Amino acid sequence: MFACSRRFGSAGLGKTAILIRSAGGIERGFVVQVCRACEDPPCAAVCPTDALKLRSGGGVLLEAARCIGCRLCVDACTVDAVLWDDESDKPMICVHCGLCVQACPYGVLELSKGG
Amino acid sequence: MVCWNSLKVVELVEGDPIKNVLYVDLTRRRYWIEERNDLFQKYIGGSGVAIKLLLEECRRGVDPLSPENPIVFAVGPLNCVFPMASKTVAMFKSPLTGNLGESHAGGRSGIALRSAGLGALVIRGASDTPIYLSIYDGKASFRDARVLWGMRSSYTVGRVIREREPKAGLRTIMRIGRAGERMVRYACVITETYRHFGRLGLGAVFGSKKLKALAIAGTNNIKVKDIKAYKELYQEIFKSEITAPALKKYHDIGTPMNVMPLNKLQALPAYNLKSASLDGAEQISGENLARNYLGRRVACGHCPVSCIHLAALREPYEKEPYFYKTTMISYDYEPIYALGSMLGITSPEGLLKLIDEVEVAGLDAMSCGVALAWATEAVEKSVVSSGPDGTIVNLRWGDYNAYIKAVEYIVEQPNEFYKALAHGVEYAATKYGGLEYALTFGGNEMPGYHTGPAAHIGYLTGARHSHLDSAGYSLDQKILASKGEPTPTSVANTLFEEEAWRQILSSLVVCFFAREIYKPEVVQKALKVVGWDLSLEDMKKIGYEILALKHEFKRREGFKADALRIPKRILETPTPFGRLDEAFIRDAVKEYFARLPRSTNQP
Ligand code: SF4
Ligand code: SF4
Ligand code: SF4
Numbered sequence: 001m002f003a004c005s006r007r008f009g010s011a012g013l014g015k016t017a018i019l020i021r022s023a024g025g026i027e028r029g030f031v032v033q034v035c036r037a038c039e040d041p042p043c044a045a046v047c048p049t050d051a052l053k054l055r056s057g058g059g060v061l062l063e064a065a066r067c068i069g070c071r072l073c074v075d076a077c078t079v080d081a082v083l084w085d086d087e088s089d090k091p092m093i094c095v096h097c098g099l100c101v102q103a104c105p106y107g108v109l110e111l112s113k114g115g
Numbered sequence: 116m117v118c119w120n121s122l123k124v125v126e127l128v129e130g131d132p133i134k135n136v137l138y139v140d141l142t143r144r145r146y147w148i149e150e151r152n153d154l155f156q157k158y159i160g161g162s163g164v165a166i167k168l169l170l171e172e173c174r175r176g177v178d179p180l181s182p183e184n185p186i187v188f189a190v191g192p193l194n195c196v197f198p199m200a201s202k203t204v205a206m207f208k209s210p211l212t213g214n215l216g217e218s219h220a221g222g223r224s225g226i227a228l229r230s231a232g233l234g235a236l237v238i239r240g241a242s243d244t245p246i247y248l249s250i251y252d253g254k255a256s257f258r259d260a261r262v263l264w265g266m267r268s269s270y271t272v273g274r275v276i277r278e279r280e281p282k283a284g285l286r287t288i289m290r291i292g293r294a295g296e297r298m299v300r301y302a303c304v305i306t307e308t309y310r311h312f313g314r315l316g317l318g319a320v321f322g323s324k325k326l327k328a329l330a331i332a333g334t335n336n337i338k339v340k341d342i343k344a345y346k347e348l349y350q351e352i353f354k355s356e357i358t359a360p361a362l363k364k365y366h367d368i369g370t371p372m373n374v375m376p377l378n379k380l381q382a383l384p385a386y387n388l389k390s391a392s393l394d395g396a397e398q399i400s401g402e403n404l405a406r407n408y409l410g411r412r413v414a415c416g417h418c419p420v421s422c423i424h425l426a427a428l429r430e431p432y433e434k435e436p437y438f439y440k441t442t443m444i445s446y447d448y449e450p451i452y453a454l455g456s457m458l459g460i461t462s463p464e465g466l467l468k469l470i471d472e473v474e475v476a477g478l479d480a481m482s483c484g485v486a487l488a489w490a491t492e493a494v495e496k497s498v499v500s501s502g503p504d505g506t507i508v509n510l511r512w513g514d515y516n517a518y519i520k521a522v523e524y525i526v527e528q529p530n531e532f533y534k535a536l537a538h539g540v541e542y543a544a545t546k547y548g549g550l551e552y553a554l555t556f557g558g559n560e561m562p563g564y565h566t567g568p569a570a571h572i573g574y575l576t577g578a579r580h581s582h583l584d585s586a587g588y589s590l591d592q593k594i595l596a597s598k599g600e601p602t603p604t605s606v607a608n609t610l611f612e613e614e615a616w617r618q619i620l621s622s623l624v625v626c627f628f629a630r631e632i633y634k635p636e637v638v639q640k641a642l643k644v645v646g647w648d649l650s651l652e653d654m655k656k657i658g659y660e661i662l663a664l665k666h667e668f669k670r671r672e673g674f675k676a677d678a679l680r681i682p683k684r685i686l687e688t689p690t691p692f693g694r695l696d697e698a699f700i701r702d703a704v705k706e707y708f709a710r711l712p713r714s715t716n717q718p
Contacts, residue, residue: 025270025274
C-alpha cells in the first residue's frame with residue numbers, strides 16, 4: 001500500500017490502489033484487495049464517460065480528464081479493487097507495475113498472467 | 116549540567132496535516148481542530164508534543180480518574196512515511212503512579228491517526244453514558260456504547276465495532292475491556308486485538324470517561340520535500356530492516372527469544388523474584404512456543420518485521436469427542452515473564468490460557484502478573500489471610516486455574532483484598548504488609564529483567580519506570596560481555612543519554628526495535644525529507660528538553676526522586692553481577708537526577 005502511494009509521488013495511504021485488510025479480525029488472517037486485470041472488465045463497462053480504457057494485457061487505464069467521479073466503477077468491480085483518491089475525487093486504478101510485489105519481504109504477492 | 120533553552124523552530128512542509136490537533140470534549144460532545152504549528156515546529160511530534168499538551172491540559176493535582184484528566188495521543192512526522200514508524204504515544208496522568216502516564220502502541224494506530232490528517236488528539240471531559248468515538252478524516256462522531264459496556268470479552272467489543280464501522284484495512288480500533296470499565300489502575304487499551312497501550316493505566320482513564328473505544332481512519336496524503344531523496348532513503352532503510360539479523364530473530368521467534376538466554380544468565384525473574392531462573396523454562400520459551408503453537412505472525416502497519424506471534428491453542432470440548440475450540444493468543448516476552456515465570460507456570464497451555472484471560476479482561480499483563488506474584492507470596496507468608504476482612508485466597512505457584520480465577524476477581528473486586536490489588540502492588544502491600552517483596556518502582560510493577568544494577572536503576576529513574584525508558588537490561592548485558600567495571604556515574608550517564616535519545620525516537624514515532632536502524636544520522640536524513648531540518652546537536656537538545664519536561668510534570672504531581680523505594684527483594688536475589696549493592700544504586704539514582712534541571716527553562 002505504501003509502495004503504491006510512493007509510485008504516485010506521495011507518502012501515506014491516500015494514493016494506494018491495493019488494500020490489505022483483515023478477514024474480520026487479525027486472528028483470521030488477511031485479505032488482499034487488488035485488481036486482477038480482467039479481460040472483460042465490468043468497471044469499464046459501466047463507466048458512463050468511457051474514462052476507463054481497456055489495457056492490453058487486461059485491466060483498465062484511467063483517462064482522468066474524462067472521469068466525472070461518479071463511483072459507478074467502484075460498485076461494478078466484483079472484487080472491490082477500485083479504491084478511491086479523495087484528493088482528486090477519482091478512482092485509484094491499479095497499473096500493474098509490480099512495485100508492491102518488490103516491496104513484500106515475504107513473497108505473498110506475485111505479478112502474473114492468469115490465475 | 117546541560118543548558119538547553121533555545122530549540123530550533125523548523126518550517127513545516129506546506130500542507131502537511133501533522134499540525135492539526137483534534138480536541139474532543141466528551142462532556143459537551145463537541146470537537147474542533149486547532150493548528151498547533153508551534154508544538155510540532157519545536158517538539159517534532161509523539162512524546163515531545165504529547166508532553167507539552169499534557170502540561171497544558173492537565174491542571175496540577177487533578178484526580179487521574181476525574182473528567183479533568185486529559186488523554187493525549189500523538190504521532191510524528193515519520194509515521195506513514197518510513198517503515199517501522201508505526202507507533203503512537205499516549206499521555207495522561209497515571210491512576211497507578213499518580214504522575215506521568217505514558218504508553219506506546221503500534222498496530223495500525225500510528226498510520227490511522229496520521230492518515231486521518233491529525234498530529235495529535237486530545238480528549239477532555241467525560242461522558243455520562245458509555246460511548247465510543249469514531250474519527251474519520253478529522254471529523255468525530257459520538258456513538259452509543261451502552262450495549263458494549265460490560266461485555267465479557269474485549270475481543271467481542273472489537274468484532275462488533277469492526278462490523279459497524281467503515282474503512283477496513285485503514286483504521287485502528289482502540290478499546291478497553293471490563294478492567295478499564297471498572298477502573299483497575301493498570302487496565303490497558305487494546306488496539307487491533309493484539310497490541311496494547313499497556314502500562315500505567317490508560318484503560319482506567321478511558322473507563323472513568325465512559326469511553327469504550329476509538330475508531331480512527333483516513334486517507335490523507337502526506338507530502339514530502341524531495342520525492343527522489345525520499346524514495347532512495349526509503350529503500351535504504353527498508354533494506355536494512357529486512358536484512359538486519361536482530362530483526363530477523365524478532366520475526367522468527369519474536370521477543371520470547373529472550374526467555375532462554377535470560378534464564379541461563381540467571382536474570383529471569385521467577386516466583387516473585389525469589390529466584391532468577393525457572394526450572395522448566397524451555398517449555399515456555401519462544402522456541403518451544405514457535406515449534407508447537409505458533410499459528411500466525413502479524414505486523415504493525417508499515418512494518419516488514421512482523422514480530423507479533425499468535426499461538427493457536429486447540430482445546431477439546433470435554434463432552435464431545437473430536438470437537439475443538441481454537442483460540443489465537445498473542446504472546447510476547449513480557450507476558451511470558453509476568454504471567455509465566457513470575458508465577459511458576461511452565462505449562463505452555465496453562466500460560467496461554469492465562470494470557471488470554473488477561474487479554475479478555477483488558478489488563479496490563481506485566482502489572483497483573485507482578486500483582487498475582489506478590490499476592491501468592493503474601494498468601495504463602497500468611498499475610499493476606501490476616502487482612503482486615505480475613506480474605507482467603509488460594510493462590511499457589513504454577514496453579515494457572517487459580518490465577519485465571521484471580522484475574523476475574525481483580526476485575527470484579529468482590530472483596531477488600533481484590534479491591535486493593537486492583538490499585539496495584541504498592542497500594543496493596545502498603546495496606547497488608549509485604550513491601551519487602553512488592554516489586555514496584557516508582558509505583559509501577561517491575562519489568563522482566565533482573566540483569567544487574569543498570570536494569571533496576573533504569574526502572575527507578577525512567578520517566579515511565581519502564582525497561583524501555585533507558586534499556587538498563589541491555590546495558591547490563593553489554594557490561595557483562597565486555598567484563599566492564601561499572602560505576603554509579605557511568606551507569607547514570609549512559610542511562611540518561613539513552614533515555615534522552617529515545618525521546619527523539621518516540622517523537623517520530625518509530626518502534627524501539629528499529630533503534631539500531633534509526634541512528635541519529637539516519638533520523639536526521641529522514642526528518643529532512645519531511646521538512647524538519649535539524650542538526651544532530653539540535654536533536655540532542657530536543658531530547659534533553661522533552662525528558663526534562665516529563666520530569667517537570669512528575670515533580671509537579673508529587674514525584675520525589677529521593678523518596679524512591681528500592682524493593683528489598685532485588686537486593687536479596689543474586690543477579691549475574693552477584694548481589695546488588697544498595698549504596699551503588701542510590702548513588703547512581705542521585706547522579707541521574709542531578710543531570711536534570713531543577714525547574715525547566717520554559718522557552
Ligand atoms: S478494477 Fe476490478 S473490474 Fe476492473 S479490471 Fe480490475 S478486477 Fe476487473
Ligand atoms: S468514477 Fe470515473 S472512471 Fe469510475 S465509472 Fe465514474 S466516470 Fe468512470
Ligand atoms: S517490530 Fe514488531 S512491534 Fe515493532 S513495528 Fe514491527 S511488528 Fe510492530
